[in-house]
Structures are given as structure tokens and as C-alpha cells.
Amino acid sequence: EAGVAxxxxxxxxxxxxxxxxxxxxxxxxxTLYWYQQILGQGPKLLIQFQNNGVVDDSQLPKxxxxxxxxxxxxxxxxxxxxxxxxxxxxxxxSSLVLGDYGYTFGSGTRLTVV
Amino acid sequence: DAKTTQPPSMDxxxxxxxNLPCNHSTISGNEYVYWYRQIHSQGPQYIxxxxxxxETNEMASLIITEDRKSSTLILPHATLRDTAVYYCxxxxxxxxGNMLTFGGGTRLMVKP
Numbered sequence: 001e002a003g004v005a006x007x008x009x010x011x012x013x014x015x016x017x018x019x020x021x022x023x024x025x026x027x028x029x030x031t032l033y034w035y036q037q038i039l040g041q042g043p044k045l046l047i048q049f050q051n052n053g054v055v056d057d058s059q060l061p062k063x064x065x066x067x068x069x070x071x072x073x074x075x076x077x078x079x080x081x082x083x084x085x086x087x088x089x090x091x092x093x094s095s096l097v098l099g100d101y102g103y104t105f106g107s108g109t110r111l112t113v114v
Numbered sequence: 115d116a117k118t119t120q121p122p123s124m125d126x127x128x129x130x131x132x133n134l135p136c137n138h139s140t141i142s143g144n145e146y147v148y149w150y151r152q153i154h155s156q157g158p159q160y161i162x163x164x165x166x167x168x169e170t171n172e173m174a175s176l177i178i179t180e181d182r183k184s185s186t187l188i189l190p191h192a193t194l195r196d197t198a199v200y201y202c203x204x205x206x207x208x209x210x211g212n213m214l215t216f217g218g219g220t221r222l223m224v225k226p
Contacts, residue, residue: 042216091157103214105157
């Protein structure tokens with residue numbers, strides 16, 4: 001089966017600019033996750049979707065980050081305006097159902113804010 | 115979810131078994147032990163999980179102590195491609211509120 005697709009692979013922006021990341025999960029996977037991974041640390045969950053509804057966004061900095069999952073398939077994560085500390089890899093993952101045994105991760109988008 | 119403790123780094127000779135320990139002394143009865151790994155520039159990859167019994171698949175074996183307070187992931191014949199960060203995670207399965215929470219992991223370096 002095809003994996004989780006993410007784009008772009010790399011992005012460099014200046015602080016205060018906006019940026020968007022795209023994720024296409026595995027076909028049929030109802031649950032989608034966005035993680036932020038700062039260099040040298042483990043991934044940190046930002047938001048979890050079940051179909052097109054938000055299950056948990058308690059770790060999402062809502063003053064600058066937003067995410068949506070239209071039609072319960074693809075998802076976009078946006079940062080506006082970006083700060084230097086947002087430099088990280090943004091990982092998307094999906095699973096068949098909520099609470100599933102295993103997640104499948106994409107390769108991520110590496111964001112550098114200068 | 116319970117916290118886990120892993121050594122920050124380990125080395126292993128190519129072809130030898132790699133034994134990665136994990137302590138989870140506060141694990142609850144309904145929490146599973148998961149292992150993921152992350153190869154450089156890739157997303158984390160699921161390896162194996164277990165509740166009480168030892169588990170084995172094509173990638174690795176998972177040994178869980180009888181009191182469930184610690185576990186060991188075993189890569190029986192490590193190759194250079196097994197160089198990665200390995201994450202041990204404990205989590206309740208089937209609960210929508212319990213997502214995968216990653217710690218710092220163990221950086222395994224397989225050397226020729």
C-alpha cells in the first residue's frame with residue numbers, strides 16, 4: 001500500500017511569514033495526526049483528527065497554528081506568523097481507527113525559520 | 115500514559131544482537147509496551163508491541179519482565195541499516211484519548 005505522503009519536503013521562510021504543510025494519509029485511514037519534532041527530541045503531538053473532526057488539539061499553539069482535514073482525507077497544517085522556534089520537522093501520521101495498534105508516519109517536512 | 119526511561123545511546127557490532135532496555139516502572143495493567151524506531155530523515159516506524167507475553171516478529175523480539183516494569187527490544191542480528199533512534203512507549207490501546215507520546219529514545223549506532 002502507498003504510504004503517508006507529505007509535501008513539501010523542505011521549506012525555508014523568514015520569521016513572521018506564513019507557511020502550510022500538506023498530508024495525504026493512507027487510503028481508508030480514519031485517524032490523522034500531526035507531530036512536531038525539534039532537532040534532538042522525540043516527536044510531540046500537535047493535533048489528532050478522526051475523519052474530519054478534531055479529537056485533541058490541546059498541544060497546538062492556536063494563536064499561530066491551525067489545521068484542517070477537509071472531507072476526512074487530506075490535511076493541511078498552517079503556521080502564521082512563524083517564529084524562529086518553529087524550526088522543526090513536521091510529521092504526519094495516520095492509523096486505521098482511533099486507538100489503533102500502529103501508526104504509519106510520513107517522512108515529514110523540515111521547516112527552517114530564519 | 116506512564117513514563118519510560120531509556121539510555122540515551124548504545125553501540126552494537128554488526129552481526130551481533132542489539133539489546134535495548136526500557137524501564138516503565140509505573141506502567142498500568144492495561145498499558146501496552148510499544149517500540150518504534152526512527153532512521154535519519156525518516157518518520158518513526160512501528161516495530162513491535164506487547165502486553166505481558168514475549169513477542170516476536172520479522173523485525174525484532176520483545177521481552178517483558180514478569181512484573182512488567184521493564185522490557186528489552188532485541189534485534190537478533192544487527193545491520194548497519196538498524197542504526198536509528200529507538201523509542202519505547204507505553205500506551206493504552208483502544209482509547210481515543212491515548213495517543214503515542216514519544217520520549218528521547220535510545221540512539222543505536224551499529225558499527226562494522
